[in-house]
Amino acid sequence: MSQPTGPSPGEQRSPFRTLHLELSSTVDRVADELRRAVFDGELESGTPLREVALAESLGVSRPTVREALGILVAEGLAVREPNRGVAISTPEGDSVRDICRARWVLEGAGVRRWPDADETLRDAVRTSLVAYTSAVRSGASYQELNERHLAFHVSLVGLTGSPRLVAMADSLMVELKLALAQVDRIRRNAHDQADSHTALVMLLERGDVTGAADFLERHLADAEASILDALRLD
Amino acid sequence: MSQPTGPSPGEQRSPFRTLHLELSSTVDRVADELRRAVFDGELESGTPLREVALAESLGVSRPTVREALGILVAEGLAVREPNRGVAISTPEGDSVRDICRARWVLEGAGVRRWPDADETLRDAVRTSLVAYTSAVRSGASYQELNERHLAFHVSLVGLTGSPRLVAMADSLMVELKLALAQVDRIRRNAHDQADSHTALVMLLERGDVTGAADFLERHLADAEASILDALRLD
DNA sequence: ATTGCTTGATTGTCAGACAATCTGACATGG
DNA sequence: CCATGTCAGATTGTCTGACAATCAAGCAAT
Incomplete structure (x- = not known):
């Protein structure tokens, strides 16, 4: 046995554990590009995505575009009407x-599981919070603020460990970003919600889980009303 | 105005409201067939799904198979390893x-929202329960029992109205069916859980929401243990 | 005003092909 | 013996080109 520390063949014990190679297919890159265009507001809601036009524009073949469109549809970012x-x-x-x-x-x-959650998961919430608040203070771009903001909310779900x-x-956040992209097309009002989030985490650190849950419920209700108002939908 | 009752062009007021035409693409039919084969145990877990072999077998082209495989992967029923x-x-x-x-x-x-849920949603739970219990009594096939059983659980989620x-x-149920299909390959022990479900609904009808929630938590924990035991996984 | 036809555009599906990559066996060299 | 290089076969990823089916719109006809 030349490898006394790694007898099981499935688990490699090597000094290369930290190395990663990002291998992405053409289809994934096309899907990424389309997502980016949507979130950046370059593609308005309702815009038809023609396969041939996209293929020529991106320099790939039609089947590749088609597969990427399938991904977007599965994500809910786009809708497919048969033969249309x-x-x-x-x-x-x-x-x-x-x-919402x-x-x-x-x-x-996630919030209700805060007391029982693993310490690393709670730390993930804390780090995503500081990532958001520091981005707010440093006057980051609108896109990035959105990203960090939603990442914080996802980290709350991460407390479930699932x-x-x-x-x-x-x-859900992807769909929400689509809606926000439509709002931002009109008026970019990413009002600062860092204080609200910090208050939520402080309630959790204090052990007041039900208080935090109530706070979160109000926070989400406010967000819903704000988005609906901005979209001018009843 | 020749249509005083339907001035909005989007909403058709015609006597054909009940008619529906199921238009399914070849890709969807291929995906359905693959799902059926998996759930019926014809395809064992880990079986590679070769594109050319499937295309010849099903009498369709490779791109069609490929797209159907993409759907299966998105659902979690299959995994894709790049270039493999x-x-x-x-x-x-x-x-x-x-x-779980x-x-x-x-x-x-869903269960916690029972008191506030719409009456039609509560009725959906009741009907799915009787559909399950009657299937149990009539000695329906194993596949159908599974289907009804999981449909009841989904109807509980339906109480959220989302x-x-x-x-x-x-x-989640699709993935669960995959796991159950592997279990049933060995021993088909769909033990009767109709009584348990009936008890759950009775607790709800009585207004004991927290009792029902506790009952459900135990029920799900039992199901998890049972599946893990059957799969002989620790 | 409704129906029917025609044309152009677009999708759904197919067939065939090629390069890149993986697998496995085999050969080579230390 | 072990590591490495090489090769053939199999499979995927992607491209090209093509065709039928369907849809939208415009126009003619009743």
């Missing part, structure tokens, strides 16, 4: 309400 | 635990 192609989703009032309701279920579950719930929260 | 193709997922112990934890979050949220949470629950 796919178009950027238009966030309805019902969608926003539904997303689902957020409350997921994030509330990768699947986090994935669901991520998917 | 996709294979049926193998349910790990961690996956089962995670699925996520189930508890979603279904618990389509997205229901979709998430559906996705």
